[in-house]
Amino acid sequence: MAHGTPAPSSESTGNPLERTAGSGLSLGLLFWLFMLAAVAATLYARRAWWLPPLAVREGASIDRLIEITLGVTGAAFLLVHVLLGYFVIRYRTRGQPRAHYFPHNTPLEVLYTAVPAAVLVSLSVAGLMTWSRLHAPPPPDAFLIEIRGQQFSWSARYPGPDGKLGRVDPRIPQPFNVDPQDPASRDDVTSSEIYLVVNRPAHILLRSRDVQHSFWVPAFRLKKDLLPGRTTELWLTPTRTGTFDIACAELCGVGHYTMHGQVRVVTQQEFDRWIGQQAQRR
Numbered sequence: 236m237a238h239g240t241p242a243p244s245s246e247s248t249g250n251p252l253e254r255t256a257g258s259g260l261s262l263g264l265l266f267w268l269f270m271l272a273a274v275a276a277t278l279y280a281r282r283a284w285w286l287p288p289l290a291v292r293e294g295a296s297i298d299r300l301i302e303i304t305l306g307v308t309g310a311a312f313l314l315v316h317v318l319l320g321y322f323v324i325r326y327r328t329r330g331q332p333r334a335h336y337f338p339h340n341t342p343l344e345v346l347y348t349a350v351p352a353a354v355l356v357s358l359s360v361a362g363l364m365t366w367s368r369l370h371a372p373p374p375p376d377a378f379l380i381e382i383r384g385q386q387f388s389w390s391a392r393y394p395g396p397d398g399k400l401g402r403v404d405p406r407i408p409q410p411f412n413v414d415p416q417d418p419a420s421r422d423d424v425t426s427s428e429i430y431l432v433v434n435r436p437a438h439i440l441l442r443s444r445d446v447q448h449s450f451w452v453p454a455f456r457l458k459k460d461l462l463p464g465r466t467t468e469l470w471l472t473p474t475r476t477g478t479f480d481i482a483c484a485e486l487c488g489v490g491h492y493t494m495h496g497q498v499r500v501v502t503q504q505e506f507d508r509w510i511g512q513q514a515q516r517r
């Protein structure tokens with residue numbers, strides 16, 4: 236209200252305009268709560284309200300991190316909005332044109348700086364610890380596999396009985412750029428199907444044939460970019476057998492949306508049988 240304007244003389248309970256505004260506010264709030272409940276119920280009924288069931292051991296720490304982060308930020312969100320709503324209603328204008336004003340409050344400022352800083356530092360440290368665990372070297376008995384992305388599909392190369400993948404050079408015009416002179420390449424098996432072994436760490440080498448892609452299996456939680464001309468890597472331990480969707484998580488061209496695939500997690504016996512069949516087919 237402009238300086239010098241006289242305050243309206245009506246009491247808050249006597250003003251018909253204010254009564255109308257009050258009932259409008261309650262109706263709005265009811266409508267909002269109803270919408271929120273409807274959306275939550277739909278998501279819950281469709282089981283689309285949370286991540287797909289976890290399928291790798293290393294993903295447990297990521298899930299815990301997501302839950303802690305959502306819990307802390309959700310509590311802060313609720314607190315701020317409940318307070319905001321309370322202050323809006325409690326201190327709405329009721330004929331008093333001037334708000335109470337104080338320029339400075341040291342204890343309050345220290346509190347609202349120190350508490351969020353401590354919370355954010357704790358969340359960052361928890362994230363860094365998880366990150367360093369996931370980026371540690373893979374276990375020595377890990378199952379080696381190369382997964383390759385290209386516009387717009389996925390394929391894989393498996394080492395043969397020697398356990399070694401043949402040398403690659405992007406200048407060699409082979410489907411996987413494998414050097415045929417390297418003896419380790421002779422028993423390599425390539426396939427458009429991606430198989431991993433349950434309960435056995437998999438050391439995945441990621442290579443791209445053309446542009447940047449990103450290997451992402453939502454049930455594994457982990458995601459890694461594929462960079463042309465470079466090999467990136469990732470390791471994980473599948474804990475459940477089954478078929479899990481891969482989605483390319485990097486916009487890689489007009490057909491990006493079609494770049495999905497599947498990872499099949501099987502037992503060691505099933506894998507040995509399958510790889511034997513693939514080797515014979517060569």
Ligand SMILES: [Cu+2]
Binds near residue numbers: 487
């Ligand atoms: Cu892609």
